[in-house]
Amino acid sequence: MFEKLLRIDRRIIFLFVLIALIVPLFLNISQHIAISPEVRDIYDSLRKLQPGSRVLLAFDYDPPSAPELQPMAVAVMKYCFKHNLKVIIMGLWPQGPLQANLAIESIKRDKEFKDNPPIYDKDYVNLGYMTGNELVIQGMGTDIQRTFPRDYLGNPTSSLSVMKGITNFSNIDFIFNLSAGYPGTVEWVLFAVDRFHAKLSAGNTAVQAPQVYPYVHSGQLSGLAGGLKGAAELEKLLGFYGKGTKFMLSQSFAHIVVIFFIIVGNVAYFATRGKKKK
Amino acid sequence: MRREIPLIITGVVGFTYIIQFFIPHWPFNIMEHMLTDWMLIIFAFAIWLGVLNLMKVSLDRISKRTKDWPYALVTILGFLFIVIAGFFFSGGRRFLDPGTPFDYIYQFIYTPLSATMFAMLAFYVASASYRAFRARTKEATLLLLAAFFVMLGRVPVGDAMTSFLPESVRLSKFADWIMNYPQTAGQRAIMIGIALGIVSTSLRLILGIERSHLGSD
Numbered sequence: 001m002f003e004k005l006l007r008i009d010r011r012i013i014f015l016f017v018l019i020a021l022i023v024p025l026f027l028n029i030s031q032h033i034a035i036s037p038e039v040r041d042i043y044d045s046l047r048k049l050q051p052g053s054r055v056l057l058a059f060d061y062d063p064p065s066a067p068e069l070q071p072m073a074v075a076v077m078k079y080c081f082k083h084n085l086k087v088i089i090m091g092l093w094p095q096g097p098l099q100a101n102l103a104i105e106s107i108k109r110d111k112e113f114k115d116n117p118p119i120y121d122k123d124y125v126n127l128g129y130m131t132g133n134e135l136v137i138q139g140m141g142t143d144i145q146r147t148f149p150r151d152y153l154g155n156p157t158s159s160l161s162v163m164k165g166i167t168n169f170s171n172i173d174f175i176f177n178l179s180a181g182y183p184g185t186v187e188w189v190l191f192a193v194d195r196f197h198a199k200l201s202a203g204n205t206a207v208q209a210p211q212v213y214p215y216v217h218s219g220q221l222s223g224l225a226g227g228l229k230g231a232a233e234l235e236k237l238l239g240f241y242g243k244g245t246k247f248m249l250s251q252s253f254a255h256i257v258v259i260f261f262i263i264v265g266n267v268a269y270f271a272t273r274g275k276k277k278k
Numbered sequence: 279m280r281r282e283i284p285l286i287i288t289g290v291v292g293f294t295y296i297i298q299f300f301i302p303h304w305p306f307n308i309m310e311h312m313l314t315d316w317m318l319i320i321f322a323f324a325i326w327l328g329v330l331n332l333m334k335v336s337l338d339r340i341s342k343r344t345k346d347w348p349y350a351l352v353t354i355l356g357f358l359f360i361v362i363a364g365f366f367f368s369g370g371r372r373f374l375d376p377g378t379p380f381d382y383i384y385q386f387i388y389t390p391l392s393a394t395m396f397a398m399l400a401f402y403v404a405s406a407s408y409r410a411f412r413a414r415t416k417e418a419t420l421l422l423l424a425a426f427f428v429m430l431g432r433v434p435v436g437d438a439m440t441s442f443l444p445e446s447v448r449l450s451k452f453a454d455w456i457m458n459y460p461q462t463a464g465q466r467a468i469m470i471g472i473a474l475g476i477v478s479t480s481l482r483l484i485l486g487i488e489r490s491h492l493g494s495d
Contacts, residue, residue, distance in 0.1 A: 010405040017404045031434035034450040063389040064396030098374055098384055105376050131325060132318040139314050154371040213462045214469060229432050252433040254400065259429055261408040262422070269412050
């Protein structure tokens, strides 16, 4: 029997994972989401901002990472709009500003914001994508309007009311970077924080988050939300429950399935190893 | 001169960037701005170079009917489809606006396709974990246990399973401890090693000791 288990068809494992991912989407089970100190740091940084503060949201990801990062983007944006914080959007990834537009569209459809939807150049601006990776951050450290002379609609940046009085990072109160790789959080820490002393928090994919932990401990990064769990924690703290919380159940089930198969695999391995030795 | 001029350019640019980091004043700040602008322009041209290269490689594959050439055809057609939709049918500069054909392609074709490719990883990871995560050695057992606790601790079900314990010793806290201490210590070691490697390679390039990037002749 154990021999058979060791040779189990991978399509059976795929089927179990598929069921574990899909079934929870139709269940309504409430889960307790424990808040990690790293995510609480983000919340504390946001809470300290006064109405009218400028928040730079750097969208450095693409659709494959959206299930983890988009809920964070939506939650942070909702918080900013609700507390009258001025949002400046940009991206070092070409798809980043598009993901920002999708987030804003979803906020506009939200019941809570239907009567008071975010307005372009009053509540937020989108500077678009700029090629150049970390050099863009370096350029912004000296002069943001020189690095982004126009927004994504072609308006001169200097004519935007949200951008009035902003020269460089010293005029930005808080930066939140949503990152799925290079260029991303590491580059923001190295250039915006180390060089220009900007205040930065980040939301990362679960794969990338471990690489960024040392920057949290050194104080270079004021908070980190990692993966879907980070998104769910952020939603809970900010008070905007969304897809991060909803998808946690699927993730829980999927993790259990993977762990179950790892245990079965090891039991079968040790059971057959003894026989092979004989 | 074919080797000397690039070496001089590399040295001057490299030293300018190092000096302006410590002395961000005239004339180094002006030089830094100028060099950064130049590099941004080079980056922009690199995108065009990439596009042209993709077209050349794909067209070559189609004309020579090499293995899997239909994929090259799909690449070119997909590229032309999104470029034409973006340039000519999406309202000019407002092509990123919601509701444009470009936005439609992005939301309903590009996003599901790329998300599907990435989502398949979940299935492969589960299958690979089943076959590869075996407690064969002490190190593998340690890795296995760390993965076990982090996977359980990073989802609410981990805490639910240990809800009878005080909050400070529940699985989520243990997963946080693994991420914050052993994991971070390992990451730091890797990062310091990489940083030292970058510094030494950069110095070799700036000083002209490392010349492999200039080619063989």
